[in-house]
Amino acid sequence: MPELPEVETVMRGLQARLQGRVIRHAVTFRSGMRWPFPPNLGAALTGRRMEGFRRRGKYILVRLDDGMSILLHLGMSGRIVLAPLGSNQVTLHEHLVLESDDGWRVGFVDPRRFGGVDLVATEAEDSHKLLAAMGPEPLDVGFTAATLGAALTGKRTPIKAALLDQRVVAGLGNIYVSEALYRAGISPQRSAHSIPGARAARLVPAIQETLIEAIAAGGSSLRDYVQPDGELGYFQHAWRVYGREGEPCPACPGPPACGGVRRSVQSGRSSFYCPRSQR
Numbered sequence: 001m002p003e004l005p006e007v008e009t010v011m012r013g014l015q016a017r018l019q020g021r022v023i024r025h026a027v028t029f030r031s032g033m034r035w036p037f038p039p040n041l042g043a044a045l046t047g048r049r050m051e052g053f054r055r056r057g058k059y060i061l062v063r064l065d066d067g068m069s070i071l072l073h074l075g076m077s078g079r080i081v082l083a084p085l086g087s088n089q090v091t092l093h094e095h096l097v098l099e100s101d102d103g104w105r106v107g108f109v110d111p112r113r114f115g116g117v118d119l120v121a122t123e124a125e126d127s128h129k130l131l132a133a134m135g136p137e138p139l140d141v142g143f144t145a146a147t148l149g150a151a152l153t154g155k156r157t158p159i160k161a162a163l164l165d166q167r168v169v170a171g172l173g174n175i176y177v178s179e180a181l182y183r184a185g186i187s188p189q190r191s192a193h194s195i196p197g198a199r200a201a202r203l204v205p206a207i208q209e210t211l212i213e214a215i216a217a218g219g220s221s222l223r224d225y226v227q228p229d230g231e232l233g234y235f236q237h238a239w240r241v242y243g244r245e246g247e248p249c250p251a252c253p254g255p256p257a258c259g260g261v262r263r264s265v266q267s268g269r270s271s272f273y274c275p276r277s278q279r
């Protein structure tokens with residue numbers, strides 16, 4: 001599932017290709033995805049200039065020239081595919097297609113349809129029901145040990161679950177929470193209420209470094225953002241612990257004192273961790 005770095009990279013790819021372009025034609029192939037499309041979405045988008053792109057949490061916002069913005073969520077399996085118009089690319093599970101005035105076709109593909117598209121007044125973007133309760137952006141200067149500590153005070157849930165809660169911090173999912181807790185030396189099972197203070201002071205830079213490195217792995221130019229098949233923004237990135245059960249643990253070199261990366265299941269989802277260096 002795309003998390004903050006993947007969504008950021010998709011957003012940058014869209015921005016690099018489409019900023020300032022006019023949507024010459026837009027068409028939907030079903031009535032909605034996770035939620036219904038706004039009525040007459042294709043007509044509402046046709047003729048609009050795409051003026052600005054940004055990311056909030058795991059959502060992409062495209063500012064249009066009529067005071068409205070597109071809100072796009074990739075969900076579990078959503079992908080954006082760019083192709084030159086007329087290249088005859090047939091894509092299964094394509095639910096929305098935009099054609100730009102400079103000859104590009106932008107398809108939103110999502111086999112499982114957990115993603116979605118909405119329209120929101122640009123000035124009310126942050127009040128949209130999916131964004132209104134969202135916590136701070138982890139890469140903003142306002143995200144500090146003090147603010148994270150305040151959000152976790154008194155919480156009795158495991159820190160893993162607390163960091164997955166988008167009201168605590170925006171954009172993190174299973175992968176980057178595992179990676180950040182590993183870097184910070186904090187067990188995913190540790191109670192969130194014990195994090196404020198010194199542990200929060202380790203956790204905030206660990207979250208930020210993890211995300212910054214992953215965003216950097218996504219590249220820095222349109223050429224990096226677009227794969228050969230036209231898909232935007234997904235990349236192979238080397239995790240330190242995520243998906244590496246039983247493999248050597250980078251924190252415990254040599255014959256690993258910890259026995260290698262371990263996996264446990266919390267709330268039905270895998271956590272990857274080192275049982276020695278994470279407490």
Ligand SMILES: [Zn+2]
Nearest residue numbers: 249252258274
């Ligand atoms: Zn270890």
